Amino acid sequence: MPEETIHDEMRKKGFSRRDFLKFCGLVVGTMGLTALPPMEASGMPLPLLHSSQKRAVKAVVQALQTKPRLPVIWLEFQDCAGCTEALTRSQSPTLVNLVLNSISVEYHETLSAAAGFQVEEAKQAAMKKYAGQYILVVEGSISPKDGGVYCTVGGKSSLDLLNEAAAGAAAIIATGNCSSFGGLPHANPNPTGAVSVLDVIKDKPVVNIPGCPAIPEVFTGTLAQFLVFGTLPELDSLHRPKTFYGHTIHDRCLRRPFYEAGKFADSFDDEGARQGYCLYKLGCKGPTTYNSCAVMKWSGGLSFPIQSGHPCLGCSEPNFWDGGGFYQGQSAPLSRPAVTTAGLAAAVGVVAAVGMGAYNQGQKKSLEKQEEKKEG
Ligand code: SF4
Known part of the structure; x- marks a missing residue:
């Protein structure tokens, strides 16, 4: 393993003790997303944490002060590098930024400064030196069709490269829909025979972090758990961490609300869309x-597609490119309870409880006014 501890590395990069403790608090908050929403966790001073959270922060502090940085080998196959872009564009100082400073990226086709034979040799050396210890991150789908000719790096097919790197990995993280489920390259007629990591690798723990791209905080939250505790999160039937995909x-x-x-936008420019109505009928x-898009959001918690007026495309589910059409409205809304003022208030309360803030308050007022008109 790289010899310096995570704490040493952070100090070298100019992070103070306070920054380090804040990082530990963020790690705890992210790993316990269901119990502690990240918006609350961000920057929360330690005295305001519950005692169980304080114990967790202490455990993280202890681990990060003594553990060496985690070696990571990152392979890209049939991808657009969107997951890498999303990670590297995250704002500083964030959990993403701090976690990325706590790992040692030994090989990354987009980010490595070296190129050609030099970087391929460096990868071979890292796989040998850290055999059984490194995390393998895979971005993009694998194309075994026609002898793997559709995706090669350094003269080797994506299938051979994945098998080679997976052999010495402690665990594999498939980031993005392409490596998790095949993604866009897998869409009909799938000319390259694109498949996911799990279609190929059967003898290693594989965590899927689907999304197009994956949410950076979800990726780093998963990595943080391995970094701190050496364990992987509990997964659902599609190998996604339940914490983030529950x-x-x-x-x-x-x-x-x-x-x-029962208030839906029927087109992108109608009055319903302007009022912020539900986008169900727009697909x-x-x-x-x-x-976790509705909770984690993007760009430092600024927004996510539905908040910005665009329906969810289902990018963290299998087969999302072929599965039902992006903008095809559903024939009828899912079953929903009869609307009463009390029911409406309860729904608004639930949404407010998960931190929807001022935007939602505006919606609530608008709905209340309409209800009053209706009742008056
Ligand atoms: S997720 Fe989609 S369907 Fe559900 S409330 Fe939000 S906009 Fe409407």
């Missing part, structure tokens, strides 16, 4: 898509 987008959507009230896949 709820649908719909469960925590800020437009949910409109859904419950929103939120009710069947499991991910």
Whole structure:
């Protein structure tokens, strides 16, 4: 393993003790997402944490002060590098940024400074030196068809490269929909025979972090657990961490009160769209898509597609390119309870509880006004 501890590395890069402790708090908050929403966890001073959280922070502090940096080998196959882009564009100082400073990226086709034979030799050396210890990250789908000619790096097919690197990996993280489920390259007619990591690798632990791209905080939260505790998170039947994929987008959507009230936008420029109504009839896949977008959001918690007026495309589910059409409205809304003012208030309360903030308050007021008009 790289000899310096994570704490040493952070100090070398100018992070203070306070930054380090804040990082430990963020790690705990992210790993316990269901119990402690990240918006609350971000920057929360230690005295405000519950005692169980304080114990968890202490355990993380202890681990990061003594553990060496985690070696990572990152392979890209049939991808657009969007997951890498999303990670590297995250703002500083964030959990993403800090976790990335706590790992030792030994090989990355987009980010490595070296190229050609030099970088391929460096990868071979790292796989040998850290055999059984490194995390293998895979971005992009694998193309075994026609002898693997559609995706090669350094003269080797994606299938051979994956098998070679997987052999010495402690665990594999498939980031993005392409490596998790085949993604865009897998869409009909799938000319390259694109498959996922799990279609190829059967004898190693594989965690899927699907999304197009994967949410950076979800990727780094998973990596952080391995970094700190050497364990992988509990997974669902599609190998996704339950912590981040345990709820649908719909469960925590800020437009949910409109859904419950039966108020839908029928086109992107109608009055309903302007009022922020539910996007279900515009093809929103939120009710069947499991991910944390509505809570984690993007760009430092600024927004996510539905908040910005675009229906969910279902990018963290298998077969999302072929599975039902992006903008095809559903024929009828899913079953929903009869709307009463009390029911509406309860729905608004649920949404407010997961931190929807001022935007949702605006929606609530708008709905209340409409309800008052209706009742008056
Ligand atoms: S916009 Fe989509 S996720 Fe949000 S409430 Fe409507 S259907 Fe559900």
